[in-house]
Amino acid sequence: MRHSLSRMYNLRLLKIYSSTVGSSCSVQLPHGLESISDELRYLHWESYQLRSLPLNFNAENLVELNLSSSNVTELWQGEQNLANLKELNLSHCRHLSTFPNFSNATNLERLNLQFCTSLERVSLPTRPLNKLLDLDMRYCTSLVSLPASINSRSLRTINFSGCSSLRKCPQITGENITYMSLNETLIEELPHSIGFLESLITLNLKGCKRLGKLPDSISLLKSLIIFDLSGCSSITKISLLSETIRYLYLNGTGIEELPSSIDRLPRLCYLDLMNCTRLQNLPSSIFELKYMEKLVLSCCSSITTFPNVTWNVKKLYLDGTTITEIPQSIEFFSVLVELSLQNCTRFEILPDSFCRLQSLEKLNLSGCSRFCHFPPLKWMTSLKYLYLDGTAIECVPSSITQLTRLSTLEMRDCKNLKDVGFLADPLLSYGHLKYLRMVSLDGCGLLQLPAILGDLRSLEILDLSRNRFSSIPLNMEFFSELEYLGLRFCENLTYLPQLPPRLTKLDAHNCISLKKALRSTSGVKGNNFEFIFTNCFKLDEKTRDRIMAYALTKIQLYATNLCNKVDVPAGASSFCFPGSVLPDWFSHQTSGSSIVIQLPSCWANNGFMGFIFSAVVAFKFTFFSGSSGGFEIKCRYRFRNDDGEFQHGHSYFGSCYNNLKERWNVRKDHLFFAHDHPCLDSKKKGFTEVLVDFDLLDMDNNPLRNCTVIKCGVHLLNAGDELYEAYDDPNLLSLICNIFYPRHGN
Known part of the structure; x- marks a missing residue:
């Protein structure tokens, strides 16, 4: 390789790379590289092993240079004629410490220096790079200095994300810049010139913890749509913003209030205030934001009242707030699709009007430890996901069977729950809850279950772990779609009925009273599976034999399907019980x-x-x-x-x-x-x-x-x-x- 390339006098294109995704090219050059053709237009050499290009390297005709993931510490010594260079990619060159003189690279369009973690300074030509389109310097973690100004009429994207040593943002001018990111830098302020980026659509300042204030010129950004200040913990006040903003991320900032002028953002459709722990209740003017679709107030522990937001909102997250109730006016939120009140430990009441939310698909009340009563649910025909884990609810209203699209019902650790009679409701035979796929009653301490469950033939996951009943419903074998049955720590359970044919996982860990299991149905399916009977020391010999025979039957059927090239999922099947x-x-x-x-x-x-x-x-x-x-x-x-x-x-x-x-x-x-x-x-x-x-x-x-x-x-x-x-x-x-x-x- 050392001499062979030097003999290719007319070589114009050289590409050395690994065709395997995720692996690096391993061309070794133990004796160095003598020279490369002066006629070269395109040089792409991933994982180039040497510390620099050959001393006599001539870049005069070079149009594209890609040395990504290489060992270079510098490209060359001295100055090169780079008039033809359009693209330079030195990404992941972690040893690169010296940036070459680019004073005559007037046709440069793309400069990629991301993850050049040893690079401390970059100098660009004093005259504008008017053809530069993209400047990518993400995660140049040692970068401390940039040119005082960056000027380019053509520049579209600038990315300094992750430059964790960068303290000052340069003056940037460019009438075509649409994207700018300074995420996770140490900048303390933005230059006033930021307001003159008239085409800027996205401005990312996520994690700039030292950024204390914004220049007033921010309001001049007439094309700005996405503005991300999440994690800017030193930002305590928001004043003038561009009226064009649609997505505003203020999560993790130190703001104490939203200005009443928030209604001057008429196009705002997404507002994230998550973890703004100092934020008090929102101004009434937020109701005027008619295009608001998603509002996130999760972990805003100082929020005490339900926000007065537009009735057009579709997703509302109030997790971890201190609100106690929802107003009767909730019925007017006719397009609300998702409402989350997870871990609102002071929340107690859903108004009767709540059942009129006919568009609601997901309701999360998990961790609302004071919530104990459900209003009628019969009109909530769109509800698919209902999470009630850790609530104080005592019984599930019979009207739950009217939720014709309900797919998931989670009620883990509902310690006060006494009645799950809805699972045996005769209406289930008429197609009610026909889409129910998952039910979790884990940790509810239930003393008994209905002897016979209703028609839940679509059920795939049933978790009954950590309860105190002694038997489970007798008709489990007819749950033809059931794949998971959880019975962990059901310490009073003495016997299992016939198992459903497609059961994939049965977890009966620590069912210390379990003695017997009925014979399984003849409709065994050959699927892979996992049956766990750890710590079930009271299983009699005949029951262990039945478990063994049933499991071996499934194994034989599965193996036969596999050998006959029937489409079955790959993987091991297993089962276990006490014994030596x-x-x-x-x-x-x-x-x-x-x-x-x-x-x-x-x-x-x-x-x-x-x-x-x-x-x-x-x-x-x-x-x-x-x-x-x-x-x-x-x-x-x-x-x-x-x-x-x-x-x-x-x-x-x-x-x-x-x-x-x-x-x-x-x-x-x-x-x-x-x-x-x-x-x-x-x-x-x-x-x-x-x-x-x-x-x-x-x-x-x-x-x-x-x-x-x-x-x-x-x-x-x-x-x-x-x-x-x-x-x-x-x-x-x-x-x-x-x-x-x-x-x-x-």
Whole structure:
């Protein structure tokens, strides 16, 4: 490479880059680079390894230069004739410390220096760069100095975002500038000339924590649409602004009030005041903003009354405010789509007129710990999402069945809730709540559920965890779309009814009273799944056998679909319950966490349908808690053939997790089972052995020290295995043996 390029005297285009997204070009130049053609027009060399271009490099004919992600500290020494240069891209050149003299680059259109983190100063020509269109210097974190002024008639975008050492904004003039960003800089003021950028549409000042005030000339920006001052915590007062603004971000500022002249922004449609903790109640003039569609007052803890906003507002966020009630006039908000009052701990009352909000689709009252009574809901026919977590509500009004489009109902930690009779309402048989997909009653402490639920055939997620009932409805098997059933910490639950056919995840962790489960319906579906019965120590042997048979049935059906190229989601299936003895039908098993299996000849061509893995895990009495709480098993397998070729793979199963509200543990020994079908490289033939390792990890992939794999086993699943409905046979274990040894017996 050192000499070959120097011999290409007429070379005009040179492009060296990696065609793989996310990877860098790895052309090495251990002996340097002698020269490059003087005729070069286009030079694109990503990850260029040298500290500069060759000493005799001539840029006279160069039109575009791209050395992004390179090691250059400087481009060249001295001055070059850059009259033809139109584009310069030095982005991510983290060692670049010296910017070249560009005094004669009069045709330059684009200059990209983003992430040049060692660059401290940039000097531009004293005469205007009248063809410059885009100037991008994002995250030049060492940049402390810019030219006193930047002038260009053609300039459209300027971006200094993330230049965290930049203290002064230059005087900028340009009649065509539409976008300017100074996010996260140290500037303390804007130049008065900012008001003369007559085409400016977007002005971003997000996170400029030292910016204390705005020049009056801001009001002269007659094209300004988006103005972002979010996180400018030193801004305490807003006065004159451009009348053309539509999107105004003031979240995280130190303002104490909005001026009464806010009504002079007639086109304002989005106002974000989130986390303005000093902000008092809004001026009455805000009602005049007839185009206002979205108002965010979340975490404005000094807001005590419902804002007097236009009835045309569509989204209203009042989370964390101290308002206590909503006025009767709420019924006039005829186009309101979303209302959020999350964590308004003083909020108590919804007026009766609230039910007239026929456009409302999402209502969030989670964390409103004093809210206890719902008005009738029958006219709210558009409501899809209803969040009532942590409220003081005692019963759900029967009129909830009139919410024909309701999709999600969350009532976690409603400790006062006593009645969920609406779930058994006869009207459900007539198509009411026919779109309901998710119901969460986690942590409500319910003593009982209806013996029979209504027609909720569309239900996909049902979380009944942390309740005190002893049984769940008998007709669960008819919930044909149910994929998740949560029963964690239902410590009084003694028995499970028949399971729905498409169930993907059943979490019965710490159901310490659970003894029995009915046989499953014959309509089992072959989908991947996860069944968790950790700490269910009262499960009798017959119930564990039924769990085993049911799970193996689903595995066989899934594997058959996979081998027949039926469109099924990829991934491992798993189940677990207390125990320490591996079943005899595991043809390969050993003590410890590793096992080597000698594969039979032609094993991959004999209808191979994957592996069934098993591990016995011994747990110490230690809580899994925190952000990375819980555990999972990583199964690593390595195939080897007689030629010494390897193929690696892995899968995860047995995932037991906790959320931040739960402190829980897994005690004693548990059996974990999983099925996975590794994708083998067709180019590597004749694998003769596989090494399998089982690792115990937390949810951040860190090794766990409080549990150990003491036994492990592997079984090869083949297409020749005939599967019957094992859960209908009284001698389950015998039939399982017939499943896995149909030809040779056990």
